[in-house]
Amino acid sequence: MARVRGKFAKKETTAEVMDPTKVVGLSPFQLGIARLRRDRVAVIGFWVIVAFVFMAVFAPIIVKIFGLDPYKLDRSAINDYGLPKGPFGGISWDHPLGVEPGTGRDILGRLIYGARISLLVGTIGTILTTSVGLVLGMIAGLRRGIVDAIISRLGDVTLAFPSLLLLIALNQPFTQRLVDLGVPRGNTARLTYILLVLMIFGWVYVARLVRGQVLSLREREFIEAARSFGAPNRHIIFKELLPNLWPQIIVLVSLSLPGYVSIEATLSFLGLGLYAPTASWGLMLGDSVGYYRSDPTYLVIPGLTLMILVLAFNLFGDGLRDAFDPRSDRQQL
């Protein structure tokens, strides 16, 4: 049977792997996917993430269909004290997860919109750190010598900084600086600042991993072979090195993304992230703390949502690592 290539081959190849009587040649990537699909916990994590991404992407439509406008005040859902009417934070058909005390805004709607911010920061943060880390790591690994030394020491120095502390301490002056440089005031400036700092401190982890891999890969036979054929650097980087780096990078990405989601929530919670009235999980958490006596549901729901998303990413990331990192103890195949 001729092997089918491309994305439509996935099902078939998996079936072939499952069938012990057939011996089929598979790329490491296909092997990894196959292993991943057998890891039930990781699959659940994956679908939870998909659900969140779906919610975030289609937030305006979902909110419209179900009438969950996150910015609409609902005076009728709160009593004279400003607290939600009805038990469990005002959970009702109109407001499936209750309403925000004081304003009566819908919590589910705010969570859905908050997911956009969380995932946006997570995704952009990860893309930025990964690309910077990848480039610097590869340069360090390929060039070696003085360039490697400079990049590696720079990484060491960066790691020595207490990044979260710096992120908090430099918040006001640097955001102001960005505004002076022409970044729109408010959320745009704050987000730009957060992402920049995340990038400045996040690239080291990717760069170190990539550098180590490149150092070991460049001595391998297939690279030697390519070189002996006179393959240009471009070919070696894109055709020989990168395909062998992807699995590790994907694992790292899936594990660092929830970290960035948490950092956004932490900063907003501390009042250093997004500005109200933007719906953000961190802002909701910050606001809800004061209500832990009078409206505990309000405290539980955003916290639980954040936990579920981060947990899903971590479980999925663990599954990815098990599937793609052959040295892992927990591998199943």
Place this chain on the structure above:
Amino acid sequence: MRKRRAFAALLVASGLAIAACGGGDGGGTTGEESGGKSASSDGIVDGGTLHILDVSEGATNLDPQRIYTGADLGFLGSTIQRTLTSYKYAAGVEGSELVADLATDTGTASNDAKTWEFTLRDGVTFEDGSPIECKDIRYGVSRTWASDVTGDEGPLFALSFIDAPEDYPGPFTATEEQQAGFNEAIECSEDGKTITFNLRESVGDFNFTVALLAFGPVPEDQDTGDQYTLKPVSSGPFKIESYEQGKELVMVRNENWNKDSDPIREPHLDKIVWHFGLDETVIDERMIADEGDDQAAIVYGGIQPQNLQTIFGDDKFKDRRTDGFDGFVSYTMVNMKTVNCAEIRRAIWLALDRDALRTAGGGPFTGEYAKGFINPRLGADYEEADLPEGLNEDGTPNVEAAQAEMDKAKANPDCADAYKRATETGLTRDHADSELWQKLIAIWIDSMDKIGIKIIDNPIEPSKYYATINETPGDLMSAGWAADWNNASTVIPPLFIKDGGFAYNYTWEDPEYDAFKALVDEAKVETDREKQGDMWKELNQWLVDRVWNIPGLYTKTQNIVGSRVRNAYQWYQFGWYNVGAIGLTE
């Protein structure tokens, strides 16, 4: 006087109108609660330590010439700083009655109320036992002029009453000539017992002015300049033993204070410990739990809106809680430089969802919609102003009426710049940053969006709020104000006149300013109190018509004390407890 920091942020919900106030004309929506057993003197046993729980990192000010926040005036006046006159120790409206303190009576006016004379009591002393003389009071007052040393947060408007040299810079840098000129304005008798104030104009109630702590005595040889605010010299029944910012301030009894020389203060406590830097949520939690030392604790500030239902929905707190009007009016200043168009200002008022703002802050507990800038408590000066047509009494927005005003503004060439700023650039909304404001700003943005006005949120760190808006005012700014005494002369001039010190919104940019100021100057010197009251009422109406500021609420404050605390009544004059009168049960 001004409300303090975070509480300004908390209570200054902003922009509101109607419904009646408990003080006057019926139709009030919430009852007031005076504190039950905790307000009575039942079972007080002398001695013990009172704890004050506070969110902020330290006292706003301890220097008498710098103190100008309501709660501090009452608190520090009743404990460490005596003045020539003071207010009666009593709950309710009786607490605004002027009584003699360092002076033997409440002063004698002559020369058409341009000269005021006070005679000091025998036996009044500072904490080191040295006698308080006329020169100490004169020196104390003079420090208020030295804004380079004592800041500009004091009651600067009161300075304009005194006939001191125009260029008097305060005692620290004054030339001999300037000081001599000042000493003529405030004269001391040979024996140091009589102090005479010579005023520029007639001030019929100057004896109320001298009840401000800024008119309190300071011993010149112990003045530490700008450090005096860390350890002032006491003249009251308590003195400061230690003060560490961010941690605590401890007051103990002043052995050199003697009851015979002080007819009003009746201290019961041995010690007062003021704890700083506590978390708001933790404070409420500790007060609700009422355990250990917290049974002898009071809170600087108020109950957070999220806990109002817990405390006011349960009768077990009946003897520990208070709920009442605090004499303040909250309002939103509109920058007259940038929004120099009455139609737009009126449109903002009409379109604002004042009901939502009030609900977010705790509903009727936040206060009643204000009808102008003069609190109903100022009986003689208060009259409901005619509000703009279309303003809903229940605080809900009237978008149609607001839009009509916006259309008028659009058609008016004088409003072109302001209209463009409001609808295109956006109006900067200054407020002290707080969790509550994250909701309030959403309501502002939502309300203004309906008439096409853009709002730019500008949260400011609470402790720097007033300093910031003083330096770089935004387009819309929150604030709150209460009269210093029972006369609107302590409301309208400070808030709207250039020299008043608190007109952060450039009122003088309005072409009508000169006409307004002339009326104010006339009202200030009117000695017929009834006539003067009518003039304030007219000016209040004028302000409502021109909408220099947007009236907010006659604010209310809710508070809770520990179960062993007694005599914790809201002191009418200051909107907080009379701390000096508090006692504890066994």
